[in-house]
Amino acid sequence: QADGAALDGRGSAPDIRKGLAGVVADTTEISAVIPETNSLTYRGYAVQDLAARCSFEEVAYLLWNGELPTPLQLQQFCVRERAQRRADRSLLTLLAKLPETCHPMDVVRTVVSYLGSEDPDEDSAPADPAGALVAAREKALRIMALLPTIVAADMRRRRGQDPIAPHTQLGFAENFLTMCFGAAPEPEVVRAFETSLILYAEHSFNASTFTARVVTSTMSDMYSAVTAAIGALKGPLHGGANEAVMHDMIEIDEPGRAAEWLRAKLDAHEKVMGFGHRVYKDGDSRVPTMRVALGEIADRRDGGAWLEIYRILESEMQAATGIKPNLDFPTGPAYHLLGFDIPMFTPIFVMSRITGWTAHIMEQSQSNALIRPLSEYNGVPQRAVPA
Ligand code: ACO
Numbered sequence: 007q008a009d010g011a012a013l014d015g016r017g018s019a020p021d022i023r024k025g026l027a028g029v030v031a032d033t034t035e036i037s038a039v040i041p042e043t044n045s046l047t048y049r050g051y052a053v054q055d056l057a058a059r060c061s062f063e064e065v066a067y068l069l070w071n072g073e074l075p076t077p078l079q080l081q082q083f084c085v086r087e088r089a090q091r092r093a094d095r096s097l098l099t100l101l102a103k104l105p106e107t108c109h110p111m112d113v114v115r116t117v118v119s120y121l122g123s124e125d126p127d128e129d130s131a132p133a134d135p136a137g138a139l140v141a142a143r144e145k146a147l148r149i150m151a152l153l154p155t156i157v158a159a160d161m162r163r164r165r166g167q168d169p170i171a172p173h174t175q176l177g178f179a180e181n182f183l184t185m186c187f188g189a190a191p192e193p194e195v196v197r198a199f200e201t202s203l204i205l206y207a208e209h210s211f212n213a214s215t216f217t218a219r220v221v222t223s224t225m226s227d228m229y230s231a232v233t234a235a236i237g238a239l240k241g242p243l244h245g246g247a248n249e250a251v252m253h254d255m256i257e258i259d260e261p262g263r264a265a266e267w268l269r270a271k272l273d274a275h276e277k278v279m280g281f282g283h284r285v286y287k288d289g290d291s292r293v294p295t296m297r298v299a300l301g302e303i304a305d306r307r308d309g310g311a312w313l314e315i316y317r318i319l320e321s322e323m324q325a326a327t328g329i330k331p332n333l334d335f336p337t338g339p340a341y342h343l344l345g346f347d348i349p350m351f352t353p354i355f356v357m358s359r360i361t362g363w364t365a366h367i368m369e370q371s372q373s374n375a376l377i378r379p380l381s382e383y384n385g386v387p388q389r390a391v392p393a
Pocket of ligand 1: 284285333
């Protein structure tokens with residue numbers, strides 16, 4: 007018997023979609039993943055065009071507001087974002103208390119939860135929908151502005167380095183790289199990194215975004231929804247794959263070993279991280295753009311060997327299985343060549359996806375229905391509790 011409901015009215019078995027594969031759960035105006043054409047649009051704009059022409063801040067504004075900003079709107083948006091980058095003493099004390107042995111995703115998850123506990127307006131919102139939306143955008147902007155400061159400080163403390171305070175004159179991507187490494191790299195490298203942030207920003211009802219929408223559907227608060235989404239993103243079948251890709255490439259170590267390594271993986275029926283996608287079956291629309299960005303970074307960071315391992319794994323995987331890379335495949339070596347420690351890769355994904363998650367949280371709040379699917383019970387039949 008399906009949970010709390012009739013089967014399908016005719017008494018036949020319910021159509022169970024394991025993993026909700028193929029289930030259309032709701033409508034969204036935020037992004038469209040179009041597997042037939044391998045394309046992805048944010049608010050109607052192709053993601054590769056946004057990556058070519060826009061800053062990450064413009065994309066964040068677009069996701070939250072539905073339109074790209076005018077120059078004045080962008081300037082005001084950036085002023086407000088830059089003004090909220092600094093972490094106060096209580097946040098830095100919290101960071102210092104978290105063990106350096108924990109995964110950096112545990113840090114961002116805890117910090118977002120803490121930000122909620124500090125926000126006097128965590129659970130309150132103006133009664134009128136327009137006012138509620140403005141207040142939600144402000145909360146989202148605060149989290150977006152603070153996350154890079156925390157991620158950079160966390161990476162540096164694990165290296166025994168002091169944190170670097172955020173800049174108020176630098177763009178989002180350049181400021182983050184400066185807080186991590188003390189100086190910004192060449193403009194082409196900053197741009198390649200910014201490209202990754204734009205590509206990671208939004209991807210319809212993926213597992214972490216859907217998690218955020220489920221939490222929001224109970225009328226819980228934005229911080230709770232983002233905290234839960236971070237937990238979902240941590241897993242290696244989702245955001246954690248970019249870390250796994252780089253661990254694998256380091257294990258392979260040299261191009262001459264790549265084909266043999268892949269064969270052993272497939273013979274053992276193990277998943278190859280950075281390949282495959284639930285929605286795209288003929289290639290992830292974001293990969294070509296990120297592959298170019300990886301090339302930009304590799305050219306300037308002596309990354310030829312990683313590119314060669316990339317090329318061999320991609321072509322051998324295609325020949326053996328027909329499965330193509332997803333965005334995490336080029337991003338793993340790109341972040342490694344940029345100088346990030348591998349466990350920081352998924353928190354960087356969070357810094358970007360916070361924009362998409364919060365756009366969905368706003369959309370879910372504006373047109374809410376509690377998300378509560380059914381299940382089919384297949385345990386032991388009803389029985390009496392022993393006397
Ligand atoms: N390596 C080897 N085989 C694979 C891979 C892979 N990466 N991906 C899919 N397959 C095979 C499966 O073994 C399965 O084969 P079978 O039918 O013979 O059993 C078939 O393809 C279908 O795979 P599923 O896992 O059922 O497909 P699903 O749609 O659930 O998988 C997923 C999508 C989870 C992303 C999967 O491709 C995977 O695990 N990939 C590796 C992890 C990864 O890179 N995740 C990042 C996702 S993108 C992102 O978060 C930015």
